[in-house]
Amino acid sequence: MKKQPQVTEQTRANLRQAFWELYAERPIEKISVREITDRAGYNRATFYLYYHDVYELLGEIEDQVLGNIDRLVNEHLLKGDRLDFSQHMGLILRLAQRSRAYTEVLLGEHGDPTFGQRLKEIVSPIVDRFFLQDETVDEQGRRIVREFYLSGILAIIRTWTAEKDPMPIDRLIDLVVRIAL
Numbered sequence: 001m002k003k004q005p006q007v008t009e010q011t012r013a014n015l016r017q018a019f020w021e022l023y024a025e026r027p028i029e030k031i032s033v034r035e036i037t038d039r040a041g042y043n044r045a046t047f048y049l050y051y052h053d054v055y056e057l058l059g060e061i062e063d064q065v066l067g068n069i070d071r072l073v074n075e076h077l078l079k080g081d082r083l084d085f086s087q088h089m090g091l092i093l094r095l096a097q098r099s100r101a102y103t104e105v106l107l108g109e110h111g112d113p114t115f116g117q118r119l120k121e122i123v124s125p126i127v128d129r130f131f132l133q134d135e136t137v138d139e140q141g142r143r144i145v146r147e148f149y150l151s152g153i154l155a156i157i158r159t160w161t162a163e164k165d166p167m168p169i170d171r172l173i174d175l176v177v178r179i180a181l
Contacts, residue, residue: 012050014040019057020105027110028054062115065102068095070122077126086173088126089153093169096157107158116158120150152180 018040022031031054037047051057072095077088096103106115127149132142156176160166167175 024105028058065099066118073122089173090169096161100161104161116154123150
């Protein structure tokens with residue numbers, strides 16, 4: 001007997017939500033499948049129908065968040081001929097704001113460090129295309145400047161999403177443009 005797709009997706013969503021509530025509180029190493037299934041109202045066997053382990057579940061969430069950012073970068077931000085930092089950063093921050101419940105935790109103290117690295121890899125083509133066009137800079141210099149920009153962007157997103165009452169996006173962008181660029 002095949003399960004109905006909407007039931008399957010609802011079960012997955014319930015397991016993701018239960019996991020997420022726990023992950024927001026503590027590191028993944030301290031989260032058991034039993035805790036997730038108890039919170040979601042399922043048995044352990046149900047969890048294993050959908051996920052191999054808690055790391056696969058976290059990976060699914062990370063892939064969803066990063067997929068949205070990747071689409072934004074590739075379908076919009078890399079299409080223009082020039083960089084409009086305010087517009088590009090605004091789009092990235094609005095996306096981070098929409099997924100703030102995830103972004104704050106994924107970039108926070110319990111987050112997986114590889115998430116930040118994967119985010120940098122997605123944003124890297126923007127930096128390469130719009131900031132590293134100076135042909136007099138050698139490859140070592142490009143790596144250093146690329147890391148400078150990417151780490152800064154990541155730190156802005158991490159700090160901003162962690163604020164209880166984050167400043168408006170336009171004000172944040174104005175601040176960065178005035179002070180840092």
